[in-house]
Amino acid sequence: MDNTTRLQYLQAMGIDVWIPRTSTPAVQPFVEGKLEEIPCLKPESNAFEQPLEQPQSLSTWDNLQAEVAACTKCALCQTRTQTLFGTGNKTADWMVIGEAPGQHEDEQGKPFVGKAGLLLTEMLRAAGLERDEVFITNILKCRPPGNRDPKPDEAESCSDYLRRQRELIKPKIILAVGRISAQTLLKTDAPIGKLRGKVHDLDGIPLVVVYHPAYLLRSLLEKRKAWQDLQLAVRTVKGK
Numbered sequence: 001m002d003n004t005t006r007l008q009y010l011q012a013m014g015i016d017v018w019i020p021r022t023s024t025p026a027v028q029p030f031v032e033g034k035l036e037e038i039p040c041l042k043p044e045s046n047a048f049e050q051p052l053e054q055p056q057s058l059s060t061w062d063n064l065q066a067e068v069a070a071c072t073k074c075a076l077c078q079t080r081t082q083t084l085f086g087t088g089n090k091t092a093d094w095m096v097i098g099e100a101p102g103q104h105e106d107e108q109g110k111p112f113v114g115k116a117g118l119l120l121t122e123m124l125r126a127a128g129l130e131r132d133e134v135f136i137t138n139i140l141k142c143r144p145p146g147n148r149d150p151k152p153d154e155a156e157s158c159s160d161y162l163r164r165q166r167e168l169i170k171p172k173i174i175l176a177v178g179r180i181s182a183q184t185l186l187k188t189d190a191p192i193g194k195l196r197g198k199v200h201d202l203d204g205i206p207l208v209v210v211y212h213p214a215y216l217l218r219s220l221l222e223k224r225k226a227w228q229d230l231q232l233a234v235r236t237v238k239g240k
C-alpha cells in the first residue's frame, strides 16, 4: 500500500499518524488514543504424530513453531481458531510482546492486526522501525474467549514458548506492550503507571514498558507518556 493511501486509511479510522521529522527519531507528540477448565484431548495439528526425531532440516525455530501450533497445554486450545506464534524478524533487535490474540488475530494468526495494531505500527514507525524489522508476539499464543484477561495458568503454560523465542531471537530490547504483558514478564502486580518510564531487566535483556495501543486509543492524554517510553527504548538500544 502506498503511503498516501495508508495515511488516508488511518485518517478514516480516526488514528493520528506519527511522522518522524528527521533522521533523529523525533515525532509530533501523541494526540491520545481478552471455559471450561478441561484439558484438551485432541491436538489441532499432527506435529506430534511424527516420529520423535525431527528431520535435521527443520530448524529449532521451526520445531518451536510446530510445537506451539500443536499445543494442548491449556483449555484455550479448545476455543482457538489457530495459535499465534508471532511475526517479523527472527533476529530482531526489538522484541515486542503484547497480551494475547483478539478476535482478528485469532482469525488471521497474526499479532496486532486490528485498529490497535495500526496504532502500534505507527508507534514503531515513529521510533524509526518498520513492523517487519521487529518480532511481535504475545504472552498468550491463543485467544482467551471474549478477550478476557489471561489466567495465570494460561500465561504459565505459554511462558516456556516465550522464553525459547527470546533465547533464539536474542533481542537487544523487549517492549512490553500493556499492563498484562508488563506484569506477567516482570512477575509483579505493580500498576503499569509504576512500571513504565524505566528500564527493567529480564534475564539480562533490557525491558521497557509501554501503554497498550488499545488503551491509548481511549486515553488520549497518555500518548505523550507512550512516546517518552518509546524514546527511552530507542536510547537503550543505542546505548545512550
Ligand code: URA
Pocket (backbone or CB within 6 Å): 098, 099, 100, 101, 102, 105, 110, 111, 112, 113, 116, 138, 178
Ligand atoms: N492486543 C494484544 O495485546 N495482542 C494482539 O496481538 C492484539 C491485540
